[in-house]
Structures are given as structure tokens and as C-alpha cells.
Amino acid sequence: MRIQDQHYRTIWEKAGSTGTVQVIDQRVLPFELRIAEWKQLEDAATGIRDMQVGGAPLIGSAAAYGMWLGIRELNQASNWPKALDGIAKTLLGTRPTAVNLRHAVEAVLNACSRLATKKELATAALNVARRITEESVEHCRAIGEHGLERICDIYRRKQKPVNILTHCNAGWLACIDFGTATAPMYLAHDEGIPVHVWVDETRPRNQGARLTAFELGQHGVPHTVIADNTGGHLMQLGMVDLVLVGSDRTTRNGDVANKTGTYLKALAAHDNGVPFYVALPSSSIDWSLRNGADIEIEQRNPDEVQFITGHDGQALRKVRLTPEASPAANFAFDVTPARLVTGLITERGICEASEKALTGLFPEWS
Numbered sequence: 104m105r106i107q108d109q110h111y112r113t114i115w116e117k118a119g120s121t122g123t124v125q126v127i128d129q130r131v132l133p134f135e136l137r138i139a140e141w142k143q144l145e146d147a148a149t150g151i152r153d154m155q156v157g158g159a160p161l162i163g164s165a166a167a168y169g170m171w172l173g174i175r176e177l178n179q180a181s182n183w184p185k186a187l188d189g190i191a192k193t194l195l196g197t198r199p200t201a202v203n204l205r206h207a208v209e210a211v212l213n214a215c216s217r218l219a220t221k222k223e224l225a226t227a228a229l230n231v232a233r234r235i236t237e238e239s240v241e242h243c244r245a246i247g248e249h250g251l252e253r254i255c256d257i258y259r260r261k262q263k264p265v266n267i268l269t270h271c272n273a274g275w276l277a278c279i280d281f282g283t284a285t286a287p288m289y290l291a292h293d294e295g296i297p298v299h300v301w302v303d304e305t306r307p308r309n310q311g312a313r314l315t316a317f318e319l320g321q322h323g324v325p326h327t328v329i330a331d332n333t334g335g336h337l338m339q340l341g342m343v344d345l346v347l348v349g350s351d352r353t354t355r356n357g358d359v360a361n362k363t364g365t366y367l368k369a370l371a372a373h374d375n376g377v378p379f380y381v382a383l384p385s386s387s388i389d390w391s392l393r394n395g396a397d398i399e400i401e402q403r404n405p406d407e408v409q410f411i412t413g414h415d416g417q418a419l420r421k422v423r424l425t426p427e428a429s430p431a432a433n434f435a436f437d438v439t440p441a442r443l444v445t446g447l448i449t450e451r452g453i454c455e456a457s458e459k460a461l462t463g464l465f466p467e468w469s
């Protein structure tokens with residue numbers, strides 16, 4: 104994806120140096136393009152927890168690289184299984200909802216299970232991190248192609264710009280390249296199909312207003328940032344043709360956990376007959392859970408609700424929004440039940456949100 108016409112991914116290995124991972128620091132966008140460097144496990148764990156990196160697929164790749172950095176720090180005499188378990192626990196404790204993190208850590212542990220030397224372990228972990236990263240890019244590209252069909256269907260009927268509403272950042276920044284929900288938008292735009300994106304600001308951390316708006320703007324996609332509660336009104340006025348969001352964890356039955364507020368958009372879409380699609384790579388499907396009630400919903404620091412950070416023209420500033428004495432709660436995700444989801448857009452195609460349809464696309468999990 105482009106920033107000022109230069110191609111970037113959101114995570115990569117630093118050229119000419121072994122053992123350094125670089126990431127785009129999402130916390131200072133869109134005001135500054137800051138590249139952070141991770142050299143040890145703690146850098147990766149802190150980067151994930153404090154949201155230098157956010158978004159389910161990127162968190163997965165970051166966790167795999169974190170395993171690699173952790174292994175590189177071990178001394179030769181380490182008890183490998185115990186040491187690997189410790190590294191895994193550190194990373195698993197950073198963020199609980201996006202299942203990509205657990206999948207990535209487990210993939211590294213599996214790859215390492217029968218290896219004997221530190222060199223072998225490090226090589227195996229690095230290979231897994233590279234594979235997960237490349238897969239994410241490839242899956243997002245395929246999701247883009249499948250999702251494009253839906254946008255084309257609407258455009259064929261309407262013959263006017265297609266208005267798409269999205270929530271949070273399910274874009275290139277969150278997914279290494281292309282994005283999940285944004286991939287069909289980019290493809291449509293590139294193919295000359297006129298699209299316009301309503302971007303939910305996505306309080307409390309404003310990933311929509313800061314990140315999605317930034318990347319759509321860099322790609323030249325027409326978009327408008329709206330307050331989180333505006334979507335329902337726009338749907339009543341017929342100003343939304345399609346809702347397209349990402350997912351941090353989708354369960355076997357097609358329930359979808361995504362950034363808090365997604366459920367309310369699904370309710371409004373349902374009430375107004377607006378199709379509600381979720382774009383997700385299979386790496387964010389949790390086949391072990393029957394339904395969304397069992398998903399752990401991350402509760403973050405209430406500070407993120409009580410304060411807001413913005414740029415005053417000179418510097419980033421954090422200011423208080425709420426009375427000092429008022430407590431706040433910060434539930435970072437919610438679950439949209441499968442019955443409100445029109446379809447799931449995966450790398451293997453689009454299906455209805457049900458166990459039967461999902462296992463039809465992914466028979467290895469039936």
C-alpha cells in the first residue's frame with residue numbers, strides 16, 4: 104500500500120540487520136509516519152499491548168515475530184520447552200480478543216516442538232512469521248477480489264457511486280497489505296467503479312478517523328469521516344448501500360467479534376435492509392468456539408475513554424473529556440450475531456454466516 108507514492112507494508116524485517124523487526128507505529132498516524140524497531144520480545148509485547156500495532160492479522164504476524172525475537176534472547180543452556188512456554192505466555196497476555204495472536208503463537212510452538220538447538224528454533228520461528236505475513240497479504244488480496252463482486256453488483260443496479268460504511272480500521276495498516284474490509288474498496292476504486300466510504304470515527308481510539316481515513320486518502324478513495332452514531336441515520340436516508348467491516352474473531356456458527364460499535368451498525372443495517380458483510384481471513388476464525396458468547400472481550404484502560412489525543416498543529420496532545428470523578432468503562436470489542444450478517448467474505452469466497460456454510464468453504468474444519 105502507498106504512503107506518498109512509496110509502497111509500504113506494516114511490518115517487515117529491517118534490511119541489512121539480523122534480529123530487528125520494523126513496524127509502522129499506528130499511534131501517531133496520521134500526523135507522523137514513525138517506524139518503530141523491535142529487537143527483543145519485550146518490544147514486541149509492549150508494541151502489541153500498547154497498540155503500536157493493531158488489527159487482527161497484523162497482531163498475528165507481530166506475535167510470530169515476537170516469538171522469534173524471544174527465542175533469539177534465550178541462552179544456550181535454556182530448557183527449551185519451558186523457555187518457549189514463557190515467551191508464548193508473555194505474548195498471549197498482551198491482547199485477548201483477536202484470535203490471530205493465539206494462532207500465530209501456536210504455529211510457532213508447533214514448528215518448534217521437535218527441535219533441539221537455539222539456531223533451529225530461531226529459524227523455524229522466523230519461517231513461521233514470514234509464512235503468516237505472506238499468507239495475510241495473499242488472503243487479503245483474495246478477499247478483495249471476492250468482495251469486489253458485491254460492489255460491482257450494487258453498481259450495476261444503481262449506476263451511481265456505491266456508498267460503503269466501515270468501522271474501525273480493517274485496512275492495510277491492520278493487515279500488512281490491502282486490508283480485509285478495505286481490499287474490495289481499493290480494487291473497486293482501481294477498476295474505475297465509483298465508491299465513497301463512510302468512515303466511522305471509532306471511539307475511543309479513533310482508528311477509523313485516524314487510520315482508515317489516512318489510508319483511503321493516500322490511495323485516493325473518496326471518503327467522509329462520520330461520528331460513530333451517524334450510521335443509522337444515513338441508512339434511514341438510503342445513503343449507505345453496503346456495510347463492510349473486519350473481524351477479530353469469528354466463531355464456527357458465524358458470530359463475529361469486531362471493534363466495539365460494530366453490533367450497533369449491524370442492527371441498524373438489518374432494520375434498514377442494508378447488506379452487512381464481514382471480511383475475514385481464515386486466520387481469524389476460531390474453530391474451537393461454537394458461538395460468540397464464549398469470546399473473551401478485551402477491556403482496556405478507561406483512560407482511553409476519558410481522554411482524547413489529537414494534534415493541535417504543533418504536537419500531539421492528550422486532553423481530558425470527562426469529569427475527573429466520573430468512572431469510565433472500555434469494552435474494546437462486541438459480538439455481532441450471525442443472524443445479522445449477510446455474508447462472510449473469506450479468501451476462499453463468500454458464504455452465509457453459519458457453521459454449515461463456513462465448513463463448506465473450509466471442509467478441513469468440518
Ligand code: MRU
Pocket residue numbers: 156157158159160201270271272273274277278283284310348349350351361362435
Ligand atoms: O483494537 P484494534 O485496533 O486492534 O482493532 C482493530 C479492529 O477491530 C479491526 O476491525 C479488526 O482487527 C478486524 S480486521 C483487521
